[in-house]
Amino acid sequence: MEIYSANIFIMLSKKSSDIVILNKINKAIVTLTDNSELREISRHWEISQKEE
Numbered sequence: 001m002e003i004y005s006a007n008i009f010i011m012l013s014k015k016s017s018d019i020v021i022l023n024k025i026n027k028a029i030v031t032l033t034d035n036s037e038l039r040e041i042s043r044h045w046e047i048s049q050k051e052e
Contacts, residue, residue: 012022032038
């Protein structure tokens with residue numbers, strides 16, 4: 001199973017998490033990456049951190 005990684009880390013346990021939910025999360029990350037939304041989310045977060 002390929003897991004997306006970048007400056008954002010999501011750690012979930014296979015033992016304590018439902019595999020269906022984990023697959024949905026992975027699919028959502030791929031979708032957000034493919035349509036560049038994850039990059040936009042990260043960019044907005046970085047900007048918000050600089051403003052504090």
